[in-house]
Amino acid sequence: MTKRISLVAAIAGMVMLCTALPARAAEKIVSFTVNSQKIVGTMVLPDGVSKPPVVLMLHGFTGTRNEWASDAVKEGLFGRAAPVFAENGIASLRIDFRGSGDSDGKFEDMTVETEIEDALAALDYLSSVPEVDKDRISMMGMSLGGAVSTAVAGRSTLPLKSVVLWNPGINLPAAFTTIFGEKAMIEGSASGDQIYNAVRVFDGKPIPLKGRFFETLFSVVPAAEITKYRGPLLLAVGTEDQIVYPQPxxxxxxxxxxxxPEELWAEPVDHGFGLMQDSKTVDKLIQKTLEFLQAHSN
Known part of the structure; x- marks a missing residue:
């Protein structure tokens, strides 16, 4: 099996990105339904570009469609990336999974499989949007959204131009044991249809989940899912990530x-690509992602 892997080491300096949205891109709220429940998303279309390529953006666990935000990245990781893509001729759709953000449903009913279902429906929706090129659809996912992306890439009947994974869940049981602890994983898996309040270790926040969620952490295996996708893949990781580790x-x-075709991009940052400190690595990541999407958009 031929491999084409490039590991990009940390480099000094900051890539300057233009993030001005109003004058150069049209942003609108869109929705579609899955099992009679509404999924809400934000679509950003580049100005003056007919039938642009488009990327579907999938957020992580407990996130929303703008993704993780901080004082340094107030608009969120995806909220920051979308206008940069639009400035460079690439449309985007970022969605709230059911149970998150503005979409219908309860968070405790969410599973890895329901998120896969939502993402597949989002691809179907994109294929029907007249403003974008249905033959040039890519996908990117962050954290659990990255794990979901591996499954969607392998299961979708709609060909994808490329897939981008930002610190994706690779071994889901191990990652969530880090998040909740071993006792919670055992008790949560046995909770059936009852709500189990799993307490997040790092901040003590209880998160309502059901047994089916824990079961799907074991039944959806990203390594097995990605074998069914043979298109271009960019995997971006932080080597100091304490949730998905060891890296790289x-x-x-x-x-x-x-x-x-694949690329591995690594920087010495944490699961959020250093956004709690500054936007330096985030902007480098967005630029790298843009270049990858552009290289595989034709």
Whole structure:
């Protein structure tokens, strides 16, 4: 199996990105339904570009469609990336999974499989949007959204131009054991249809979940899912990530199961790509993602 892996080491300096939205891109709220429940998303279209390529953006666990925000990245990771893509001729759709943000449903009914279902429906929706090119759709996912992306890439009947994973969940049971602890994983898995308030270790916040969520952490295996996708893949990781670790070892292991063009991009930052400190690495990541999407958009 031929591999084309490039590991980009940390480099000094900051890539300057233009993030001005109002004058150069049209942003609108859109919706579609899955099992009679509404999913809400934000679509950003580049100004003056007919039938642009488009990227579907999938947020992580407990996130929303703008993704993780901080004082340094107030608009959120996806909210910051979308206008940059639009400035460079790429449309985007970022959605709230059911149970999150403005979409219908309760968070405790969410599972990895329901998020896969939502993402597949989002691809179907994009294929019907006349303003974008249905033959040039890409996908990117952050954290749990990255794990979901591996499954969607492998299961979708709609060909994807490329897939981008930002610190994706690679070994989901291990990652969520880090988040909740071993006791919660055992008790949560046995909770059936009852709500189990799993307490997040790092901040003590209770998060309502049901047994089916924990079961799907074991039944959806990103390495197995990605074997069914052979298109271009960009895997971006932080080598100081304490949720998905060790890196870049875990990332390289996932890539061993992907048979196709691929790149590995790594920086010495945490799960949020350093956004709690500043936007330096985030902007470099957005630029790298843009270049990858552009390289595989034709």
């Amino acid at each position: 070892v875990s990332a390289k292991a996932l890539l061993n199961y992907h048979d196709g």
